[in-house]
Amino acid sequence: MKKSLVILTDRFGLNFSGGAIATCRVFEPIQHDFKEIIVVAKQIGQHHFTNLKHLRYRHLPAALKHIRNLRKKTDLIYYGDFYMAYYYILAGVPFYFTYHDNWPAQKKLNFTAYIRSFFYIPIYQWIFKRAAGLINVSQYTYNYNASWNHRNFLIRNGINAGISKAQYRPIVRGQLVKIIMLGNIDTRKFGLANELFEVIQAFERPIPIEIHIYGKPKDFKIAEKIKRYNFVKLMGFSSDINFSPYDVFLSVSKMENLSIAVCEALANHTPVLAFDVGGLGEVVKNKKNGFLIEKFNICKMAATLEKMVLEPTAFQFTKDDLREYNWEIAAKRYKEILIP
Known part of the structure; x- marks a missing residue:
């Protein structure tokens, strides 16, 4: 029964x-x-x-x-x-x-x-x-x-998001690189974003990037700070994310159990750049499908992003990575x- x-x-x-x-x-x-x-x-x-x-x-x-x-x-x-x-x-x-x-x-x-x-x-x-x-x-x-x-x-x-990008699309040097960030805009997920964006903005040679952030503003002070950068756009919350326009998934989260959003990005053949927190190392493999940066080295994360844009790396994605x-x-x- x-x-x-x-x-x-x-x-x-x-x-x-x-x-x-x-x-x-x-x-x-x-x-x-x-x-x-x-x-x-x-x-x-x-x-x-x-x-x-x-x-x-x-x-x-x-x-x-x-x-x-x-x-x-x-x-x-x-x-x-x-x-x-x-x-x-x-x-x-x-x-x-x-x-x-x-x-x-x-x-x-x-x-x-x-x-x-x-x-x-x-x-x-x-x-x-x-x-x-x-x-x-x-x-x-x-x-x-x-x-x-x-x-x-x-x-x-x-994984919640559908597969909108069926295969990996290499970054082309010199072209605008579109970056996606996902999650509620709060201290845990975006508390380090302003610091990272400051370093990026101060680059001697500007890099061609556009960062789209999908999520609900939970901390309005953080949201106000990060939306002032001309390469950042707040897109609001969306339950249906289309990864096809994006070249990189960026996370500055201070802690994670194991982010579903990161798994969604990898399933959509989008390389991940994140801090090595929680269980992210179980899915993100350095130089294979992204980069994990020791926590919380903002300068190294900024430098890695700059290198991804100006000296593109070839990433590899396989179905077996997310079989479970x-x-x-x-x-x-x-x-x-x-x-x-």
């Missing part, structure tokens, strides 16, 4: 970002293996589920009430993808958990993150220890979490763990 799946999260939908999209994508192919999908979330957005029930909450007491009411049923599987999975622990129900976040690395982001770390790091460690199954999207977090839970799994996320990064494969693995 089929069981219902309870998903406890913050936001659920394809028009959000990160873990919210991943949860939708991973359960959509196997939605009919469950009697019903019950989403306990603050917000629900676009999705392709045909048998979904939304239980809205704003605060902890309301979420706990939903979970305790659901606990009266015996045919439920509980799943979480964000820190509020500790509500399951408070409610006394077993649960599975996928870790998408960036703690403890995020502790070093700024003073606010340092203060918040005294809540988030212990909460996540509590979740890791109590989960019936702990799922990681990168080898980087899999290794870290191995000490917290013996039922520790590695399941790669899939597939939502259908991920869904099958989730099903094996949640419905043994």
Whole structure:
């Protein structure tokens, strides 16, 4: 007999970002293996589920009430993808958990993150220890979490963007090089962008580049700073990115678990230039499909970009590089763990 799946999260939908999209994508192919999908979330957005029930909450007491009411049923599987999975622990129900976040690395982001770390790091460690199954999207977090839970799994996320650039297009010396950046404009993703753009602008010999940034401005001070450069254009948020016009994917993120956007760029035969943070080294291979710069060497990143533009490198992309990064494969693995 089929069981219902309870998903406890913050936001659920394809028009959000990160873990919210991943949860939708991973359960959509196997939605009919469950009697019903019950989403306990603050917000629900676009999705392709045909048998979904939304239980809205704003605060902890309301979420706990939903979970305790659901606990009266015996045919439920509980799943979480964000820190509020500790509500399951408070409610006394077993649960599975996928870790998408960036703690403890995020502790070093700024003073606010340092203060918040005294809540988030212990909460996540509590979740890791109590989960019936702990799922990681990168080898980087899999290794870290191995000490917290013996039922520790590695399941790669899939890729959201379609293939709009079917083959690698070498950069042509002297022509305008179009660069794409993706992600919410905030301290983590774009806190170092202004510093990098300052170095680029100060080049003795200007390089022919145009940088398009797709993402929602979360930190308006950062957005205002970076849009003043004449080679930078803020494109706003888009859920359907066309990689075909772009020659380089640039990331100045201070930390990553394993960026879906980076995987999307590589799947679209677009070389990546990024700092060597989190699990990015699992997909970005130096001089093969991009460059990883030691964190956070702004001058070296700027110099590498200059060399990519003025002395083009030949990159290579193969299907095998991202074979594991597939939502259908991920869904099958989730099903094996949640419905043994």
